[in-house]
Amino acid sequence: MAHVELATEQTLLKEIGRTESNRRQIRGWLAVVLFALFALVLVGGATRLTESGLSITEWKPIHGVIPPLSAEQWEEEFQLYQRIPQYERLNKGMTVEEFKTIFWWEWAHRLLARTIGVIFALPLLFFWVTGRIERRLRWPLVGILALGGFQGFIGWWMVSSGLVERTEVSQYRLATHLVIACLIFAGCMWILRGLCPHSGDPAPTKKSRSMAAILAVMSLFQIYLGALVAGLDAGFTYNTWPLMDGAIIPGGLFVQQPAWINLFENPKTVQFLHRAGAYLLFALALAHMLASLRAAPETTHARRSVVLFALVTIQAMIGITTLVLEVPIGWGVLHQAGALVVLGFAIAHWRGFVGEYPKSTAIELRD
Template sequence: MASKPRSIFEEVSDVQKPVAAPGGIDAKGKGARGAIRVWLMGLFALVVVMITVGGLTRLTDSGLSITEWAPISGSVPPMNAAAWEAEFEAYKLIPEYIEQNAGMSMSEFKVIYYWEWGHRQLGRVIGLVWALGFFWFLLRRQIPVGWTGRLLLLGGLGGLQGAIGWWMVSSGLREGMLDVASYRLATHLGLAFVILGFIAWYVFLLGRREADLMQSRRNGEGRLVSLTSVLIGFAFVQILLGALVAGIDAGRAFPTWPLMGSGFFPPDPFLIEPMWRNFFEDAGLVQFIHRMSAYLLFAFAIFVWLRGRTSANGQTRFGFNAVLALMVLQMVIGIVTVLYSAPAHIAIVHQFTAVVLWVVILRARYLARYPIPQSIKGA
């Protein structure tokens, strides 16, 4: 329809101006943010369970019970006596059985086999849940603008994690190895925490409208965000060191605190040649480094908390209070784990608390960067 001609004598103020539609910034390509968030929360829960089961697999010495990587055929456990015998015979050829578990019965083998099979099966389930969700939203064109690459990244990291898992297991099948290489275990666990961190961050972001995030970012506390970023990196290093401790059972080496045995330093920390191997294989030195790093992390967490409690935003302050509370709890559980020589039920609680602490630190960073609006009374 043609527009009506305007008179040259018409007042400018008489011209009707277009009215901006509310929520315009979210109107284009907002996608199914709520549904994707629920899907990611399901993935998050599965990854947490995966980390816990992985820890128990390590603590029960079950990780080397399956001696091949069969992504498709391995999804089905042995279904008859002959198949079980074949799996058991393959296990009998590796050093762990020969030097540590010789004489193990078939029923005992089935226990450790099912732990490892369950761990791998859970990985397959996570991959399937990611693939079904991603392609469902992709084909229905419900992924918000800018989010396709982020969601695809999760799938890529998951595939990489499967490959690293086998890279880790294969190290324990070699001659002279009774367990997997500790640095490979640390790589495997570290990537699991990276995946969990990405999922958690995406869940936080999808919990609010894009327009709200853009607005709240203007009120973000840059220095607090930077400090929390350093805290995240520091915590990640401590997680890797914890994996090194678990990899060689170093948590059971010195069941004393605050001293290590009768002294501050472990005795004879550099006996292994070449010297660099001590940082990965000497139980006393690895546990000592983990302890010292924990003290430094705790001190830095207090410093960050002192900065966080000065925030004008109540929810941001609460987020940093939660970080300090979880840090204190984790320190106490860590000490108890050492004093009781790292029994499985306490050690797994220590690992699970690390997961919770990791997410709580990420949440505090999110609140510092995207503070949730509050009333003047709330401030």
Template sequence: MTSFLRSDRSRPVAIWLLSVAFLVFAMVVVGGVTRLTDSGLSITQWKPITGAIPPLTEEGWAREFAGYQQIPQYKLVNPDMTVDSFKSIFWWEWAHRLLGRLIGLAFAVPLVVFLVRRDIPKRLIWRCWGMFVMGGLQGAVGWWMVSSGLSERVSVAPERLTVHLGLALALFVMLLWTGLDAWTGAPRLEDRSKWRPWSLAFLGAVFFQCLLGALVAGGDAGLVYNDWPLMNGSFFPAEYVGSSFWNTVAHSQGAVQLHHRLFAYALFVAGIAVGVMAVRVRVLSSEARALGVAAAVVVTLQAALGVATLMAGVPVWLGALHQAGAVALLAVATALAWRVRRV
């Protein structure tokens, strides 16, 4: 029995995975601040190793600033920026990239140790390798995103930002799910009730709403139509249609904000329904019922925070808090979907 339990679950592995999930949470929030402060294009080169060391001399700062002066964002948006003001945006992007490097080390080093020690449950090894690949891919996707703003744009392409955030959130969900599996072991009896598909659908809806939010952030769509519940006095924004279907769904500020609003309403209703059903359906475990109620509470707080952020004109601190709330809701939805699998 002891041998079976050791191969089926590992508390040290669970703590490792959940700790890395927390670091990814922090990474997403720092990334949000980087976007809100227009800091993401301050480092114009991708140096995975040497880039961890910031400029240490005035000559080094001059070189970094000279690189930034070559891109459209400086020429068209910040032509009066000085080296000192450049440092304020540089540090946010540097911190974001440094945190990404730390996450890579925090995942890769323990992974090797746990594999050598054979501490990782066999059924979870493939997932760990998959997350390792996703983490490495995230660095490349991040540079692919940044490169979109270095030649013809003054900011990164919204669709590339959405891919970058989506990959980070997918990794976050996998870390949480796998960490919980490592903590408790495989389910001895799985719940085959209708709650399982509905909880997964709710998780998918939260994830999709996060992607819609990324399009809003990438297109600075939160800086327009700052009234609520209408949009400049109308339900349907006047400037909705772009030059093409893709420009409408990904680049039109009116369209992406309207889509984010409408889906937020649907998600709010779904979250309340989950909470009510969790209380009324007695076949669920007490943990699942608590998570259902938590989903209703967090979705309500997140909806209110979204309205406040919009109407305040997206100040940095509110925007960052709204993004943190989105990841918190995703965490609750993930835990709920994971828990209802088990009777």
């Protein structure tokens, strides 16, 4: 009997070790995916700031991987661009060499997006077939993959909005495109964090977990507002701080009719809302940190709240600098990078209150 119990215990330990090994592999894979997604969002931001997003006027998911390879192909691509309003109204007289500059930004953005699809789908298939993915994670990961495929369609839907009458893409579609990218990023971060060991420290207060969730959602909402600002070029106006147009709360916020349209189409209103959202996020992060430090300063949750507040503060400083300098490309991309860092850490912080995924294999064996 003792021999049987010893064998069962050894089998249990072996399975626990195998589960942890599988989790390390999946964490490494998701970390690579997160890094690639981070790079994709930054390249997308640079593509927007250099007004390169409309340089490729056709959607070729497979053939589009290959760029023009000859002078004739470059001329053909350039002629397609010359047919859209952006060229006629903003870039008329542009040379082929100047066109190449904006073309490469958009091509790199699309190529990176396709590459992420590959580095997500192929390892997912391998881990699934070899039994390395725990049952509870399979369909959430498939859902992220499906959302990534849908994101490709959304990207083209966004670009197409600037090919007929406009000289830029719709701010509504731009915001949708960026938010979906952030949801994919957040989903990967949530799963990765759940596969990491947790400290087991209790939450500092009864409201800590709820506040962490609010901060994560607020971080995503701020990115949405930032996308509207970018889509309307609202960051190039009212470049003073802390006053905006000479006041804390400027006039002219609801001059368009119906009034709700100002929330999406009035550059002044959209920029003001983005500022107000930043102030609110800063205040909530500060309150969360102070409450955590007051209740349980030695816990990992409290220490994470300090890091989160520091990241929010740094991001606010980057945002102010970007605004005052009238959105130079480098600062604009840095601001977008900071937003993604804040979102990623906020998601990880929230996930830390939920706890590590149970090691299902070990539990099943023990039962």
